[in-house]
Amino acid sequence: MPDETPAETTTRLRPVQERRPGRVLAAAGCAVLGLGLVGGALAGALLAESGAGEPAEPPGYSQAKGIWHDAPVDTLFPRTLSGPAAGPGGAARTWTRIVVAPDAPCTAAVLPKGLLAALKVPGCERVLRATYTDATSSHVTTVALVFTQADPATMRTLGSRAEDDAPPALKAPATVAAGFGDLQRASWWRHVLPDLPVVVTSVSGFADGRAVAEAEPATRAMTAKRTTAVAQAGLGHEAKGVGDGVERALRKAVAATLKEGDR
Numbered sequence: 001m002p003d004e005t006p007a008e009t010t011t012r013l014r015p016v017q018e019r020r021p022g023r024v025l026a027a028a029g030c031a032v033l034g035l036g037l038v039g040g041a042l043a044g045a046l047l048a049e050s051g052a053g054e055p056a057e058p059p060g061y062s063q064a065k066g067i068w069h070d071a072p073v074d075t076l077f078p079r080t081l082s083g084p085a086a087g088p089g090g091a092a093r094t095w096t097r098i099v100v101a102p103d104a105p106c107t108a109a110v111l112p113k114g115l116l117a118a119l120k121v122p123g124c125e126r127v128l129r130a131t132y133t134d135a136t137s138s139h140v141t142t143v144a145l146v147f148t149q150a151d152p153a154t155m156r157t158l159g160s161r162a163e164d165d166a167p168p169a170l171k172a173p174a175t176v177a178a179g180f181g182d183l184q185r186a187s188w189w190r191h192v193l194p195d196l197p198v199v200v201t202s203v204s205g206f207a208d209g210r211a212v213a214e215a216e217p218a219t220r221a222m223t224a225k226r227t228t229a230v231a232q233a234g235l236g237h238e239a240k241g242v243g244d245g246v247e248r249a250l251r252k253a254v255a256a257t258l259k260e261g262d263r
Contacts, residue, residue, distance in 0.1 A: 058195035060254040077130040086241030095132035099172035114163025123149030142170040146199040159192035179209025189218040189239040202243035
């Protein structure tokens with residue numbers, strides 16, 4: 001780094017020489033030309049900074065669009081998920097996958113209505129879902145990866161334009177999720193990824209099939225000192241924890257495709 005210099009310096013004043021009209025006009029012309037060049041450079045820099053059109057795609061954005069049919073099931077939905085500090089009070093949590101649904105088109109049967117409506121214009125590609133249970137088999141959580149056709153600019157604003165509501169549950173006969181339906185939904189989580197064309201949703205409930213009078217978003221259910229049955233059972237943490245775990249698996253899969261492309 002160069003040495004700092006004073007903002008102003010004092011010099012000896014010298015007599016002002018007589019100006020000649022020709023020189024004045026030439027100097028003025030040069031000044032105008034110089035201002036034009038500087039202005040053009042600044043404008044170009046601003047346009048480049050703002051994108052001057054479509055914004056550049058974040059790394060892995062294109063790869064993520066097709067990963068829903070390229071990656072193995074166990075890659076996107078690991079058989080087990082871990083959340084070292086995902087439970088209430090920072091408690092450790094682990095979840096086991098109990099069912100995976102076939103990939104599905106984007107309909108109200110697999111998507112929350114607010115998100116489905118928000119994706120009507122940019123487009124929705126496919127939905128992948130799985131249901132997990134916690135280590136004690138007390139809770140069940142359905143998590144979904146919603147692959148969209150949206151561009152990066154749309155993904156950055158999608159969350160503010162989509163109503164946040166509980167997604168449908170995925171039940172599994174002959175498992176602890178056999179009775180997990182819409183009436184059993186207790187808490188939900190949604191994360192619109194700003195750098196990938198994917199939305200992660202999840203919804204949790206009690207494994208005994210009990211109905212819940214009013215489902216709560218995870219952000220509310222995880223509020224300190226909240227006394228509802230949903231909050232006290234940690235179902236907000238379950239929804240968020242499973243959603244976060246599957247998001248990490250997705251990002252790991254996208255990163256792996258980028259490495260393969262560099263070889």
